[in-house]
Amino acid sequence: MAGRLAGKVAAITGSASGFGEAAARLFVAEGARVALGDIQTDRGREIAAELGDAARFIECDVSREEQVAALVNLATDSFGQLDVMYNNAGIVGARGPIDQIPAPEWGFTIDVLLHGTFYGMKHAARVMKPRRTGSIISMASTAGVIGGLGPHAYAAAKHAVVGLTKNAGAELCRFGIRVNCIAPHSMATPMVAMAHLGDPEDIDGVTAELTERSPLAGRPGLAADVANAALWLASDESGYTNGHCLTTDAGVTTGSKAEDAPYSELLPMIREAGRTGL
Numbered sequence: 001m002a003g004r005l006a007g008k009v010a011a012i013t014g015s016a017s018g019f020g021e022a023a024a025r026l027f028v029a030e031g032a033r034v035a036l037g038d039i040q041t042d043r044g045r046e047i048a049a050e051l052g053d054a055a056r057f058i059e060c061d062v063s064r065e066e067q068v069a070a071l072v073n074l075a076t077d078s079f080g081q082l083d084v085m086y087n088n089a090g091i092v093g094a095r096g097p098i099d100q101i102p103a104p105e106w107g108f109t110i111d112v113l114l115h116g117t118f119y120g121m122k123h124a125a126r127v128m129k130p131r132r133t134g135s136i137i138s139m140a141s142t143a144g145v146i147g148g149l150g151p152h153a154y155a156a157a158k159h160a161v162v163g164l165t166k167n168a169g170a171e172l173c174r175f176g177i178r179v180n181c182i183a184p185h186s187m188a189t190p191m192v193a194m195a196h197l198g199d200p201e202d203i204d205g206v207t208a209e210l211t212e213r214s215p216l217a218g219r220p221g222l223a224a225d226v227a228n229a230a231l232w233l234a235s236d237e238s239g240y241t242n243g244h245c246l247t248t249d250a251g252v253t254t255g256s257k258a259e260d261a262p263y264s265e266l267l268p269m270i271r272e273a274g275r276t277g278l
Contacts, residue, residue, distance in 0.1 A: 004235045006031030009079040011071050013062050013120060014089030016040035018189035019139065021047060022227035023086060028054045030231060035075035035082075037067070038089070062089045062116025063108070065123075072123040081131065084234040085124030087117045087138040092195050094153040106153045113157035114164075121168050125177065132176040137233045138165055139226075142185040142249045149185070149252075158183075162245050169243030178242040180233050185249035186210050187221040215256035221248065 010027050014020040016038035024034050028051050037060025038044040048057035056078045060067045075082045093109030094101050117138045128134030143150030144158025161181055169179035186192060188207040190200035197205050210220035225248045232238050233246065247253055268276040 003031040004231060004237065005084075008032045008083040008234070009035070009075050009081050010084035010086060010234060011035040011037070011075045011082060011120075011124070012086040012088055013037045013060055013068070013071065013116065015057075016043040016047060018088075018191060019184075019187075019223050019226045019230070020086070020088040022223040023088065023230045024051065024055070026224075026227045026231055027084075027234065030235075032084070032234075033079045035071055035078060037062075037071040037074075060089075062087075062119065063111040065115075065119045068116065068119035069123045072120075072127060076127055082124060082127050083134055085120055085128075085134070085136045086230055086234070087120035087136070088230075089116055090139055090191070092154060092191060093151060093157075095151040098152050101152060109153035110157055113154065114160050117161050118164065121164065121179070125168075125172055125175075128177050129172070129175045134172075134175075134177040135234050135238075136168070136172070136177065136179045137230050138179075138181040140165070140181040140183040140245055142183050142247065142253050145183050145245065145247070145253050165245065166243045173242050178233075178238070180238070180241060180244045180246060182226055182229050182233070183245050183247045183249065183253070184221060184226050185247070185252045186213065187223060187226060187248070189223050213258050215250045215252060215258050219250070221250065 005027055010032050012020050012024050015024045015036035027034055033054045036048055036057045039061050041059050044057045048055040056074055058074050060071045091112050094105035121136055124136050138161050140161045141158040143155045144162045165179050165181040188210055193202045193206040194200040207220050214220050229246050229248050
């Protein structure tokens with residue numbers, strides 16, 4: 001199906017690599033016009049130039065509210081409206097034991113991952129409410145759904161993104177605005193390559209590693225998987241979905257594992273008083 005975003009305008013933070021770049025390219029291919037924001041200015045401008053008249057770029061540090069507001073304004077000034085806000089920008093942030101994390105690193109992580117998402121929701125709502133339509137999509141994580149999957153500040157921020165998504169969805173639905181988030185797990189992106197291998201350029205290496213760890217045999221998580229989830233949430237196909245956290249995790253949050261399941265072979269039924277069988 002082509003043209004799933006025909007006539008729509010989207011703003012995407014963190015659009016110069018990873019999920020954001022994949023979404024920008026996919027959204028334009030599906031008929032959208034896009035306003036792109038990132039702190040990687042050279043790469044961001046290159047992507048916008050490749051996408052042609054359907055794209056505009058602006059420097060955007062999501063920890064600064066005025067820059068997020070400027071990205072939203074770029075979309076409306078350039079294309080006349082904003083239909084989709086994709087709060088994608090993110091970092092791994094502070095890492096380490098809870099008793100050793102420096103407060104400034106904690107604060108910076110929360111600024112990017114949570115405050116940046118809040119600013120995106122706030123300014124998207126500002127321009128969407130008068131039109132009584134829109135889709136706001138934010139990046140959560142499986143680390144925001146269950147414990148033990150990410151650093152403390154990252155997990156705290158992503159849990160907060162899930163909660164903010166539900167709360168904002170409950171408020172903005174009366175204006176025809178849907179608010180949802182995506183929770184991926186261990187995807188082959190530059191950020192994950194840096195966290196796992198110390199090299200953000202080693203996408204092939206991290207893809208091979210994630211293939212071995214994936215609950216879905218031979219299938220790693222890819223940036224395209226998240227971009228496709230964002231496409232669905234951005235499109236009218238998800239028109240009755242609101243306040244939802246959509247996982248792209250091969251079932252990790254529901255118990256799927258790469259190793260054998262606990263009952264991978266037939267065993268005698270256990271019944272009362274230690275008896276077995278029927």
